Amino acid sequence: MSREIKGVLFDLDGVLVDTAKYHFIAWKQLAESLGIDFTESDNERLKGVSRLASLEIILSIGNVSLSDTEKEAAMKTKNDNYVAMISQMTPGGILPGALNLLMELREAGIKTALGSASKNAPIILERTGLGEYLDSVVDGNRTSRAKPDPEVFLLGASDLKLNPEECVVFEDAEAGIEAGIAGGMLTVGIGSAEQLGKADALYPDLKGVSWEMIKKELAG
Numbered sequence: 001m002s003r004e005i006k007g008v009l010f011d012l013d014g015v016l017v018d019t020a021k022y023h024f025i026a027w028k029q030l031a032e033s034l035g036i037d038f039t040e041s042d043n044e045r046l047k048g049v050s051r052l053a054s055l056e057i058i059l060s061i062g063n064v065s066l067s068d069t070e071k072e073a074a075m076k077t078k079n080d081n082y083v084a085m086i087s088q089m090t091p092g093g094i095l096p097g098a099l100n101l102l103m104e105l106r107e108a109g110i111k112t113a114l115g116s117a118s119k120n121a122p123i124i125l126e127r128t129g130l131g132e133y134l135d136s137v138v139d140g141n142r143t144s145r146a147k148p149d150p151e152v153f154l155l156g157a158s159d160l161k162l163n164p165e166e167c168v169v170f171e172d173a174e175a176g177i178e179a180g181i182a183g184g185m186l187t188v189g190i191g192s193a194e195q196l197g198k199a200d201a202l203y204p205d206l207k208g209v210s211w212e213m214i215k216k217e218l219a220g
């Protein structure tokens with residue numbers, strides 16, 4: 001049975017922008033300072049994961065243990081480095097197809113919200129101009145429970161004054177799709193079926209993907 005969709009909740013990294021490459025550079029530098037070899041394939045495990053959980057994954061790869069104070073210092077070093085990079089972003093950092101879709105949604109009267117784990121979302125939205133196309137922003141500064149907990153998306157739906165079942169979640173991480181499902185929303189995966197097979201619709205990226213196409217796919 002098809003449902004009337006009135007709102008779209010977007011993950012940030014991996015859906016609207018590619019900030020994973022900056023996370024990778026900053027985490028790799030930190031890992032090297034701790035004598036840990038950290039590869040691009042290891043970096044895949046950090047997508048959609050919180051800052052502390054990301055550090056814990058890197059430490060476990062290198063079999064290194066740090067005190068809580070040392071972890072705080074390591075996260076600060078990484079984040080300062082990451083913020084220096086995203087502070088140079090421009091609208092050119094928006095992923096192909098994302099802006100077009102946001103403009104179509106605005107035209108169609110569909111409300112939009114951000115649902116990101118990142119505490120740095122405000123800088124990214126400001127630098128890329130994406131903030132103008134979002135009716136609400138829910139990020140790591142407003143949430144206490146990480147995806148797959150649905151908190152981030154439930155807050156977004158509530159900001160938009162919509163019921164969860166009137167919303168669709170766009171996500172590139174398996175935990176994000178699980179969060180959308182747990183929240184009672186429809187889900188669109190951006191990536192591979194291998195990781196996002198549970199999503200109601202799936203696209204490798206947003207290039208050439210229109211709102212009409214998505215609606216048909218979700219209704220079918």
Ligand code: B16
Pocket residue numbers: 011012013014023046047048049050051054079115116117118119120121140
């Ligand atoms: P920060 P998303 C996530 O963004 C990233 O995918 C993940 O790699 C990062 O650790 C997390 O944000 C926290 O980011 O360190 O900037 O607070 O995919 O939820 O938009």
Ligand code: MG
Pocket residue numbers: 011012013014015047048171172173176
């Ligand atoms: Mg993501």
